[in-house]
Amino acid sequence: MSTVKLPPKGRKPEFFQAELVKVPDIMAHVYPLSPSTTLAERMGSEDARCPDCDDNRWWLLPRAGAAVREGGKAYCECLNCGYTTHL
Numbered sequence: 001m002s003t004v005k006l007p008p009k010g011r012k013p014e015f016f017q018a019e020l021v022k023v024p025d026i027m028a029h030v031y032p033l034s035p036s037t038t039l040a041e042r043m044g045s046e047d048a049r050c051p052d053c054d055d056n057r058w059w060l061l062p063r064a065g066a067a068v069r070e071g072g073k074a075y076c077e078c079l080n081c082g083y084t085t086h087l
């Protein structure tokens with residue numbers, strides 16, 4: 001995962017938002033260099049169901065955010081209940 005440059009911190013508070021943009025092929029997006037990695041390997045099954053609420057819609061956390069920046073992984077959050085995991 002490449003590093004992200006944050007804008008310099010100023011005196012005034014600044015707020016940013018990430019928008020939902022559908023990722024057509026999540027594994028190619030997250031693992032462009034190892035195309036054999038499967039969703040089943042990373043999330044237990046190809047259905048990628050949330051273990052808490054059974055939803056299958058996920059929000060990939062922005063790369064500029066602390067979880068991804070510091071954890072170095074493709075964190076994602078269940079859009080329905082907020083359960084967080086990583087790919």
Ligand SMILES: [Zn+2]
Nearest residue numbers: 050053078081
């Ligand atoms: Zn959930």
